[in-house]
Amino acid sequence: MSEAERVHGQKPSRLLPLRLWLTAGFAPSPKLTCVQLVLTAVRALAPLAALVGVKLVIDAVTGGGAGSPASMHTGAALLIGGFALTVLISPVLDPIEATVNDRGQVYIHRKLMSLVSGIPGVAHHENPVQADRVAYLRGRIGNLGLIGTGLVAALVTGLEVAATFGLLAGVRPEFFALPVLGLLRVWSGTVAGRWEQDARQRVAVHRRMRTSLKAIATAPRHGVEVRTSGLSELLPDRHRRLLAAEREELIQAGSRGLVVELAARLAFGLGYAAAIVYIVLLVRNGHAPAGDIALIVLLATRVDQTAGSVAGQVRGTARTWRDFKAYADLVTYARHNRDRANGAQPPSTLQTGITLSGVGFTYPQADVAALSDVNLYLPAGKSVALVGENGAGKSTLVKLLLRLYEPTAGSIRIDTGELADVDTGKWRASTSAGFQDFDRFEFRASDTVGVGDLPRLQDVEAIRHALARGDATDVVTHLQAGLDTQLGAAWTDGVDLSVGQWQRLALARSFMRRTPLLLVLDEPTAALDAEAEHALLERFARASGAAGEVGGITVLVSHRFSTVRMADLIVVLDKGRVVEVGDHDQLMTAEGLYAELFALQARAYT
Numbered sequence: 157m158s159e160a161e162r163v164h165g166q167k168p169s170r171l172l173p174l175r176l177w178l179t180a181g182f183a184p185s186p187k188l189t190c191v192q193l194v195l196t197a198v199r200a201l202a203p204l205a206a207l208v209g210v211k212l213v214i215d216a217v218t219g220g221g222a223g224s225p226a227s228m229h230t231g232a233a234l235l236i237g238g239f240a241l242t243v244l245i246s247p248v249l250d251p252i253e254a255t256v257n258d259r260g261q262v263y264i265h266r267k268l269m270s271l272v273s274g275i276p277g278v279a280h281h282e283n284p285v286q287a288d289r290v291a292y293l294r295g296r297i298g299n300l301g302l303i304g305t306g307l308v309a310a311l312v313t314g315l316e317v318a319a320t321f322g323l324l325a326g327v328r329p330e331f332f333a334l335p336v337l338g339l340l341r342v343w344s345g346t347v348a349g350r351w352e353q354d355a356r357q358r359v360a361v362h363r364r365m366r367t368s369l370k371a372i373a374t375a376p377r378h379g380v381e382v383r384t385s386g387l388s389e390l391l392p393d394r395h396r397r398l399l400a401a402e403r404e405e406l407i408q409a410g411s412r413g414l415v416v417e418l419a420a421r422l423a424f425g426l427g428y429a430a431a432i433v434y435i436v437l438l439v440r441n442g443h444a445p446a447g448d449i450a451l452i453v454l455l456a457t458r459v460d461q462t463a464g465s466v467a468g469q470v471r472g473t474a475r476t477w478r479d480f481k482a483y484a485d486l487v488t489y490a491r492h493n494r495d496r497a498n499g500a501q502p503p504s505t506l507q508t509g510i511t512l513s514g515v516g517f518t519y520p521q522a523d524v525a526a527l528s529d530v531n532l533y534l535p536a537g538k539s540v541a542l543v544g545e546n547g548a549g550k551s552t553l554v555k556l557l558l559r560l561y562e563p564t565a566g567s568i569r570i571d572t573g574e575l576a577d578v579d580t581g582k583w584r585a586s587t588s589a590g591f592q593d594f595d596r597f598e599f600r601a602s603d604t605v606g607v608g609d610l611p612r613l614q615d616v617e618a619i620r621h622a623l624a625r626g627d628a629t630d631v632v633t634h635l636q637a638g639l640d641t642q643l644g645a646a647w648t649d650g651v652d653l654s655v656g657q658w659q660r661l662a663l664a665r666s667f668m669r670r671t672p673l674l675l676v677l678d679e680p681t682a683a684l685d686a687e688a689e690h691a692l693l694e695r696f697a698r699a700s701g702a703a704g705e706v707g708g709i710t711v712l713v714s715h716r717f718s719t720v721r722m723a724d725l726i727v728v729l730d731k732g733r734v735v736e737v738g739d740h741d742q743l744m745t746a747e748g749l750y751a752e753l754f755a756l757q758a759r760a761y762t
Contacts, residue, residue, distance in 0.1 A: 173480040176487065180267075180300065180480075181307035184259035192252050193308045199245040200316045204323060206238030207454050211447035218446045256304045264300045268293060275490050276497040276580040278560045283520040284361075286489060289482050291364035292357060296479050306472060313462075313469045320462050323455065327448050328435070334459060337427040344420035345467030348413025349474045355409035357478075359402040366402075369395045417467075424463060496562075497580030500573070506536035506673055506707030508571050510557065516565030517552055526552040527732045530566070534725070536707035541714065541723035543750065548729040550713045554676045557711065559583055570673075590666030592679030596658050598644030601632050604661050608668030618668065626664030631657045671708060678713040717754050726750065 182189050212231025272290055293300070324331040372378045373391045381387070435452045438444040515530040527549045534540050542550040555561050556568065559580050568575040575583070588608065597604045605622055606613040619639065623629045635641040635651060645652035653661070663680055714720050721740040728736035728743070728750045736748050743750040 209235030349471030514566035
């Protein structure tokens, strides 16, 4: 696989955007969409029937053409029926359209949520191409949700064009050339739409940055630092400048498109005016019935509207096609990554351990590798601590072990098999992790912990046991409704917690799986005080023992050497490479980087 395919995903099939488009158009509410299609077609054709009725009535009154009582009756019926249908259908069609649109919005939201969250790894969050694509689709999600109504409108517009062509050709065959002038508007709309869409894709990164700035300015967790650092002025200013740049790009594209569309409208108007003069001369000379004048004049507005509809539909179709091409790219990327994630069942127990051979990893668009030529053996049933300065590669290494990333070089083996051959989802179900940048899930307290092991989400005893292992029992005990308490001050009756309390719940969540093959604790004591850290040390030892029951490995990432020294094996990383391996005593005797860092921290506490 090429580097481009690895980073961006495989190229989607040419028909995939069309399949996704049609599916999104009809799948949310197939019956209602079909009813909408029929009613919309009737509403579009009813005015044309009324125009034919006008022509027949005028011909009958003036005695031109096939002026007869039957023609009069037919014309009156078409005129009255067309007008009645035009008036009566809208009250029935409008709520149907609203329902179809609502269901389409829900469908697209769910699909995009499932698609993005279902990708096995997290590399797409740090890949600018994929991140911009997701941001672009989020910005277009409202329009994508209207795809059912849009698809119906496109189909009906095609039917309306055919009917209009037929009427013009029925008056005079040479008038069939009039719709050709309408193609100028179609062309202008296509060009203007392409320019606008290109501009929107170029400013997707601006929109993503504005969303990030807005989140920083409004999210409660950023509130203190925003105020103490004076960001309350900087954030709106940057948001304003990004928005100005975005608008300037869109205005430039819109202005170019406006010039083209005005020129096309002028050409169309002049051509149609010439057609009206021509039919008037024919009627005056007795070569055409008087009704033809009325039909052509009345059709002028209709043809202009139809040309505008076609131009709008072509523009909308081009925009929708691009949307679904971006959607198809994301679907292909997700499918490719899910397919790569399928594999064998992980072992029920580890017999030997995990071996890394020549492992390297480079983040997308990074110039320097985060990990290089890592050769490491993590023995089964042992606790392993990773230490090193910031940026040494510790967190990257544990994310490779959890298969949140795939190595860009080398291989990882569990016992005697390749980790890459193991099913990612099943491997994750055999692991557990707690991170320094933990999530504050604002659910009920029981769910906030229970999601650490979804099959036991409702198991209260398992949740209480995890709380005890994570030293978080007191957090829940002091909540008024206990495990049933809604967390998060933004919710009715919700309760906010301190950073340390949130981290204890996150630790408890990581202990929901009692005997994982791999337990990762990345800076688990960062938000805890010394007393809580000491209590965690004991639980860390017990967690290592529990994992050891199935040959599991506990990996701890920490800057606190009071925690690190009790690990069975300590791995020291520096600039993405393993520089030392051993237990605390061995590394202190070696007087290398570990001993230096340990001494520096010890002096800081004296």
